[in-house]
Amino acid sequence: MSIGIVASLVLSLLVVWYVLGPLFESALPNYGAAVQPGTLGPLLDSKERALRSLKDLEMDFSMGKLSQEDFDQSKRSISTEVAEILAEIRKHGGEA
Amino acid sequence: MIEFGQFALCIAWMLSVGVVIGGAYVGSGARALPSRLESLRRGTLLIAATLGLALVALGYAFVTNDYTVQYVWQYSNRDMPWIYKITAIWGGMDGSMLLWCFLVALFAACVALRSLVYPRALVAWLFSFLSSSTLFFTSITLFLTNPFRYLKSPVAMPDGNGLNPLLQNEYMAIHPPMLYLGFTGLAVPYAFCMAALASGQMSNDWIRLTRRWTLIGWTFLTAGIVLGGHWAYLELGWGGFWAWDPVENASFLPWLTATAFLHSVMVQERKGMLKIWNVFLIVLTYALTVFGTFLTRSGIVQSVHAFASTDIGWTFLVYLSAIVLGALGLSIYRRAELKPDRAIESFFSREAVFLLNNLVLLSICFAVLWGVMFPVFSEAVTGVKQTVGIPFFNAVNVPLFLALILLMGVGPSIAWKRSSLPQLLRSFAIPFLLAFVVAVALVFAGIVEFYPVLAYAISFFGLMTILGEMNRGLAAQKSITNASTWSPSNVATLWRRQRIKYGAHVIHFGVLLMTVAITASMAHKIEREFTLGPGERFEIGRFSLELNEFHEERQANYDGIQAHVTLRALTDEKPLAVLAPELRFYRKNKETTTEVALRMGQREDVYLVLAGIDETGTKASMKIFINPLQVWLWYGAVIMVLGGVIVAIPAPRGARVRDSQTTKVAQSV
Structure with a gap:
């Protein structure tokens, strides 16, 4: 039997042991971030986006990219949106 | 070793089939148990490992000159330096497909190593789709372009064909x-x-x-x-x-x-x-x-x-x-x-x-796709294969690229959500005026072609907007750090806090440098053909060239003849460099190649090609190119890649904590 064939057999056994091993083990890594059920996930995404928009808006204003009028108008609209999202999250039992 | 490589490839293929099917099964329905996900993850890791072993086995066959393997015989020979025996692994179709398989699997393995933090329902499908890509390429490698096939020859081959000289x-x-x-x-x-x-x-x-x-x-x-x-x-x-x-x-x-x-x-x-x-x-x-x-x-x-x-x-x-x-x-x-x-609220917004x-x-x-496929379409419709060349691509793409560079300057300086026209005029008035001044200065300097002037002006506009954006960022931060605007500490703090944003500016700066270099090397290139005998001189641009002698050399896999040419500035007799363009004849492949002699400079490249030598062996036909600012193209590319690295590397843990604290502050507001 050549070295190549022996090495191939050893490789096969190692592969089977390594891949199928977890199906018979109890101590396994904890997978995955928790996924919010139902409509809560998208609402939390919307909250994150709205807060980021607020941050971007303030940064743009501090860098002189917006007039005071545009800043006030946009801030009012995003703040209203944030309040609505937070209310929705509370309604669905989430932590706002 | 070849059997082992073939076997490793088979194992990788079987594992890919298993992970594709297993991933789809676990991903559909509520079956994403940790044991199953771990098994899929290990399978994904092993695909990369086994393909890596297959690649090593092929490399071993090249290094040990195993000409019983058809692929090794086809792309290697004994006289090739060892480095080219390694690069020959991907010098042909079969080996390059194997490398491709390995790299897809390597990326999949990198994802698998990070997969513990990904949403569980996503992970199983992720393994499945990653391995579907590996499966496709592994299937081609295993069944259609297998690099481990033995050479069908009744006698043992003492040597191989050798790699294409252009690839050496x-x-x-x-x-x-x-x-x-x-x-x-x-x-x-x-x-x-x-x-x-x-x-x-x-x-x-x-x-x-x-x-x-x-x-x-x-x-x-x-x-x-x-x-x-x-x-x-x-x-x-x-x-x-x-x-x-x-x-x-x-x-x-x-x-x-x-x-x-x-x-x-x-x-x-x-x-x-x-x-x-x-x-x-x-x-x-x-x-x-x-x-x-x-x-x-x-x-x-x-x-x-x-x-x-x-x-x-x-x-x-x-x-x-x-x-x-x-x-x-x-x-x-x-x-x-x-x-x-x-929906997009305003045309004057960054999203727009x-x-x-x-x-x-x-x-x-x-446009590029159309140009590439035009010969195929034209042959299908008219029966005659018509190709489109550089003029088509330049005519269509140059204006589009300039529009892109302009947008690159405008985008970062405009607010998200909405902005107003007067505000935009305030932001862009100075960069625009300075770019206009640059354009006028260039025209007065003798550069009158429309596109080059426009390209330089737009690039300058882009540079000014990047600097303006940075200046505004530093000024805004000054109120927090109490440092002067352009002080090193203020700059360093800004870069640390907004690494991704300024990394993107680094990429854009690289693009601007490349734009200027490409424009200069295309628009102001000088190209001449000439013949020189020993002791004769030729003048071009601000340089003179003098042929000194011919020099023959014999290497392991080729014979070469070099023309030694002294390069001088017209204003100075002191040699700047001795250029040695070369003609090479690869004995095994029976192919002749030209080796360029290049003097790279910050101002221009001097690029000399030995086209041929006359029958008497005393006169050299040469071709010379003076390519202005060419080296800045490579600098720009390095800067682009550096910018990519800056943006791609994950934020340090401390910065992530600070970011989450910022979010909490925003929430409290």
């Missing part, structure tokens, strides 16, 4: 792997996208994760394309770096769509818009990498870079159809989740500029 260049050690890393890296965002669609995990998570992986693939692809250009510049002897060759274009197409995605993904992350557009861009990018592989390996187009014509083209077309139909079907199935959260940037990038992509 040190750039071949780095350019193809880098390009393949770019192509294969872009399989990761595709897998994330398809996994999100299949699992229904359409939250912000997948898009955030996808952005970094896309950037990694994009950075490798950028480096690969530029290295290819540098190889062509040094090796092909025509004085240029980009000829709109079909294979060059094949690598450029996914780069364009990936660049478009890297901009539009920011709009989705922040505004919840362009969701379906981003799915389209990711799938198109991956499809174009597969299409590029099809172009180079099917023989459908002619190119100096293409592999020999083969009959595996149909497999790529089948796979491409599966990619497109699969993405289309899942997008229709998930159409409700792909609806935008809102990004959308415009996307449209320009896709227009360039379409």
Whole structure:
């Protein structure tokens, strides 16, 4: 039997042991971030986006990219949106 | 060892089948148990390991001159330096496909190593789609282009054919792997996208994760394309770096769509818009990498870079159809989740500029694709193959690229959501006026062609907007740090706090440098052909060239003849350099190549080619190119890649904590 064939057999056994091993083990890594059920996930995404928009808006204003009028108008609209999202999250039992 | 390589390839193929099917089974329905996910993860890791072993086995056959293997016999010989025996692994179709398989699997393994933090429902599908890509390429390698086939010869071959002389260049050690890393890296965002669609995990998570992986693939692809250009510049002897060759274009197409995605993904992350557009861009990018592989390996187009014509083209077309139909079907199935959260409010907003940037990038992509495929279409319609050349590509793409550079300057300086015209005029008045002054100065300096002047002016405008943006950022931060605006500590703090934003500016700065260099080297290039005998001089631009002597050399695998030429400035007799362009005759391949002599300078490159020597052996025919600012193209590319690295590396843990604290503060407000 050549070295190549022996090495191939050893490789096969190692592969089977390594891949199928977890199906018979109890101590396994904890997978995955928790996924919010139902409509809560998208609402939390919307909250994150709205807060980021607020941050971007303030940064743009501090860098002189917006007039005071545009800043006030946009801030009012995003703040209203944030309040609505937070209310929705509370309604669905989430932590706002 | 060859049997072992073949066996490792078989194991990788079987594992790929297992992970594709297992991933789909675990991902559909509530079956994502940790034990099953761990098994899939280990399978994904092992695919890379076994393909790595197969690659090592092939490399061993090359290094040990095992000419019983057809592929080794075809692409190697005993006289080749060992480095070219290694690069010969990807010098032909079969080995390059194996390398491709390994790199796809390597990216999949990298994702698997990070997968513990990804949403569980997404992970199983992610493994499945990543391995589907590996499975496709492994299937081709195993069944159609197997590099482990034995040579069918009644007698043992004492030596091999040898590698194509054009590929016996040190750039071949780095350019193809880098390009393949770019192509294969872009399989990761595709897998994330398809996994999100299949699992229904359409939250912000997948898009955030996808952005970094896309950037990694994009950075490798950028480096690969530029290295290819540098190889062509040094090796092909025509004085240029980009000829709109079909294979060059094949690598450029996914780069364009990936660049478009890297901009539009920011709009989705922040505004919840362009969701379906981003799915389209990711799938198109991956499809174009597969299409590029099809172009180079099917023989459908002619190119100096293409592999020999083969009959595996149909497999790529089948796979491409599966990619497109699969993405289309899942997008229709998930159409409700792909609806935008809102519409663009104002044309004067950053999201609108990004959308415009996307449209320009896709227009360039379409124009290039049309040019590449035109010979095929024309032959199908008229029966005559008509090609389009550099003039077509330049005529269509130069204005589009200039529009893109202009948008690159405008985009970062405009606010998200909405801005007003007077505000924009205030932001752009100074950069615009300075760019106008530059344009006028150039015209007075004697540069009167429309496009070069426009390109320099727009590049200057872009530079001014980057500096202006940085100045505004520093001024805004000054109130917090109490440091002076451009003090090193203030600059360092700004860069640390907004690494991604300023990393993107670094990329843009690299693009501007490249734009200036490309414009200068195209518009102000000087090109001459001349003949010189020993002691004779030739003058060109601000230089003179004097032929000193001919020098013959004999290396292991070629015979060469060099012309030693002294380069001087016209104003000074002191030699600047001795250039030695060379003609090489590769004995084994019976091919002659030209080796360029190059003097790189900050102001210009002097690029000398020995075209031939007359029958008497005393006169040399030469071709010279003076390429202004050429070196800045490579500097710009290095800066672009550096910018890509800056943006792609994860934030330090401390910075992430600070970011989450900022979010909490925002929440409390």
